[in-house]
Amino acid sequence: MSTRSGHPGTIEPLAVGVDIGGTNIRAAVVAPDSTVIDTIHAPTPHSVRSLEKAVAGAVRGLMARHDIAAVGLAVAGFLTKDRRALRFAPHLPWRGTAVGETMQRLLGVPVVVEHDANAAGWAEHRFGAGMGGENVVTLAIGTGIGVALLMSGEIYRGSHGVAPELGHLQVVPEGRACPCGKRGCLERYCSGTGLIDSAIELLANDPGLASPLARDLRGDPESVSGRRIMSAAQDGDVLAEATVSEFARWLGVGLAMVSDIYDPDLIVLGGGVGSAAPLFLDEAREHYAMMITGAGHRPLARIRRAQMGEDAAVIGAADLARAAVAREAGPR
Secondary structure (H helix, E strand, O other), X not given: OOEEOOOOOOEEOEEEEEEXXXXXXXXXXXXXXXXXXXXXXXXOOOOHHHHHHHHHHHHHHHHOOOOEEEEEEEEOOEEOOOOOOEEEOOOOOOEEEOHHXXXXXXXXXXXXXXXXXXXXXXXXXXXXXXXXXXXXXXXXXXXXXXXXXXXOOEEOOOOOOOOOOHHHOEOOOOOOEOOOOOEOEHHHOOOHHHHHHHHHHXXXXXXXXXXXXXXXXXXOXXXXXXXXXXXXXXXXXXXXXXXXXXXXXXXXXXXXXXXXXXXXXEEEEEHHHHOOHHHXXXXXXXXXXXXXXXXXXXXXXXXXXXXXXXXXXXXXXXXXXXXXXXXXXXXX
16 A cells, blocks of 8 residues: 655655553554544564564554565663664664664664664654745753754764753752763653652652642652642642743743753643643743843744654654655656
8 A cells, every 4th residue: 555645646655653661562554644544553572683573563564564665663761873883772672783684684674773862863853844934953851851952954963872861951950860870851841750849849848738749749649740730820820830830940940041051942842741732831931031041132943742653753753754755766
């Protein structure tokens, strides 16, 4: 099965995008217009051979039902600049592995590997909130912070393929410990896990505070999630509102840092926490406008909410894989 493009007599191929997370694998058939046609889910195994078998099995299941020209893999980890090898992925067993070549041999079609944040950012650039931007930063705010930077429509990877890790810029010297090994990283204050830590700290500073969220934190702090805090803030919970305000302050810090470094014309906010943007974005914009270097004397980046949702990584990975095949084929 293929899909026609807007040009008479031409057929554009379908591609599969695969989002390989630490818990689940999601493979999807994606049309050239970004439509997700078919999807398969599978649990993520924790050995190299089992993981490769699971990814190949999910893709083959889709290939049995569709004519697939290419596969894009979206992975949270450090890739080499040429994307031929995965140096390290904190939640996956691959270490210094030529993932693309291995999966291409198993599947028999071209395979492209991309960082999951870059894949999501590419999807927003091509089909979503990033359309029309020249220099665009996409922040996916969830458990941590994933970042994609597009400069003049091209993904920026840095000299060694690992840029941009903006979530691990230190904003608080000797601050909260981060799984990356440093302390005080931005994502320890501006993320879903950061929300929980901020709520705990605010309650410790005001132990007499009375609210449903405060009661839950005292009784079973493990039961409180970033989503729970956002929901409580929407309901007017005083501790949750203070926590979200603290989050907005740190987001403003992050946006100012992003703008000081890259000077983007557009910033796209996505991820699980980003989906609650109406609760904190106006306040974050105020902090951003005050903290940016040259405040009041330079343009601010436009800030938009992401549009591609949970499909962003698979759509972007599939589109990048399709584009790679087209480049290899050359002009017709």
